[in-house]
Amino acid sequence: MNFQRSDFPAGFVFGAATAAYQIEGHQFGGAGPTHWDTFAAGPGNVVRAEDGAIACDHYHRFAEDLDLMKEAGFDAYRFSTSWARVMPDGRQMNEEGLDFYDRLVDAMLERGLQPFQTLYHWELPSVLADKGGWTNRDTCAYFGDFTDVITDRIGDRVSSVATINEPWCVAYLSHFLGHHAPGLRDIRAAARAMHHILLAHGTALERLRAKGISNCGIVLNFDHTDPKDDSADAVQAAATTDAIFNRWFIEAITKGTYPSEALEGFAPHMPGGWQDDMALISQRLDFLGVNYYTRHLLSATANNVWPHTTSEEGPGAKTQMGWEIYPDGLRSFLTRLARDYVGDLPIYVTENGMAWNDHIEDGAVTDQTRIQFIADHMAATTQAIAEGANVRGFFYWSLLDNYEWAFGYEKRFGLIHVDFETLKRTPKASYHALKSAIAR
Numbered sequence: 001m002n003f004q005r006s007d008f009p010a011g012f013v014f015g016a017a018t019a020a021y022q023i024e025g026h027q028f029g030g031a032g033p034t035h036w037d038t039f040a041a042g043p044g045n046v047v048r049a050e051d052g053a054i055a056c057d058h059y060h061r062f063a064e065d066l067d068l069m070k071e072a073g074f075d076a077y078r079f080s081t082s083w084a085r086v087m088p089d090g091r092q093m094n095e096e097g098l099d100f101y102d103r104l105v106d107a108m109l110e111r112g113l114q115p116f117q118t119l120y121h122w123e124l125p126s127v128l129a130d131k132g133g134w135t136n137r138d139t140c141a142y143f144g145d146f147t148d149v150i151t152d153r154i155g156d157r158v159s160s161v162a163t164i165n166e167p168w169c170v171a172y173l174s175h176f177l178g179h180h181a182p183g184l185r186d187i188r189a190a191a192r193a194m195h196h197i198l199l200a201h202g203t204a205l206e207r208l209r210a211k212g213i214s215n216c217g218i219v220l221n222f223d224h225t226d227p228k229d230d231s232a233d234a235v236q237a238a239a240t241t242d243a244i245f246n247r248w249f250i251e252a253i254t255k256g257t258y259p260s261e262a263l264e265g266f267a268p269h270m271p272g273g274w275q276d277d278m279a280l281i282s283q284r285l286d287f288l289g290v291n292y293y294t295r296h297l298l299s300a301t302a303n304n305v306w307p308h309t310t311s312e313e314g315p316g317a318k319t320q321m322g323w324e325i326y327p328d329g330l331r332s333f334l335t336r337l338a339r340d341y342v343g344d345l346p347i348y349v350t351e352n353g354m355a356w357n358d359h360i361e362d363g364a365v366t367d368q369t370r371i372q373f374i375a376d377h378m379a380a381t382t383q384a385i386a387e388g389a390n391v392r393g394f395f396y397w398s399l400l401d402n403y404e405w406a407f408g409y410e411k412r413f414g415l416i417h418v419d420f421e422t423l424k425r426t427p428k429a430s431y432h433a434l435k436s437a438i439a440r
């Protein structure tokens, strides 16, 4: 890889990221059923109806996985704590689950890895999903209680806490586009989820601060949107998509408002009195987490369903997901976020990575495309730093090949190959290249 640690400011954090449901194995340790188990069991929702029951069996193999993190020379490990493992019905504590995260955090510290925790990475307990999930305001207060419980157990040892991972996916992708659990295509449910997930963030932030936890933030995902052509309609379509995807969450958090282009569709469906929640939602952050993968080209559509847009991939090379590789989008978001929203606040790239159809040949995985992908996105990050963004770290997604939600186990994002029959781990060429780069 054509970059090295010394290209970055002193103290820059290099890490890799995972999420509980995608790697742990939810059939172990008394974890409760989640809305992803239900979604996966429905017809046509997930490739081969695969779920996270075993996943990478990280629950039993975490020591081996953290050894590989340490061996690579990473500074930090971004992980999530499953609500359904800690509170199987969303309300009652499961000691076994709390013990697991206790051991996991200690194992990170023993290896010199800073624990970067995410509280919610999508495994909503089924009992709460049955009560309306994120369309129900009560879920936000329950999430606050989960925050208290897990923080009382591991909050003394984590380096950073993010409340929610990718609220756009939790709300819009899952309740309006129907691609993720609970699989709804319902604008009223989506509007409520778009607001309640932020209310859950604000509630959790308040609970964390009450316990004296520092370094609290949120992880938002951003998708670069360009108009497909110069027409006024395409420009308008890109602006509307940008408002829904890229501006809704950050504007609520930093300015206490929602963009008018997005409210145009959602306003009639918002929960009553939502304006009164904006002060809680817009509490100060200690950091912003940025997840970035790709860009899309937007045009207007004659379709009479709001937001009247069509989205397609750009012309560049694609990953196994079919996503265009577009590193400049990362540079552009990091500088835009610093300029328009967060100023000097520390920003972490909390996820960036690519899926590829990796195979083991002669005991090795030669993933040259991923090596180039990482180098290009690292270069985009250094450029953004040069342009003034206060970027403090970069986490590759993901440490391991894992459960890629609606795509099951088919899409491989890992630096480490996982054989899902034997669960054997094989570090890929990208793992070795990244190890050398951050050692330099």
Ligand code: IFM
Pocket: 019, 022, 166, 291, 351, 397, 403, 404, 405
């Ligand atoms: O696997 C996901 C992760 O859970 C959230 N961010 C995007 C990744 C790749 O799709």
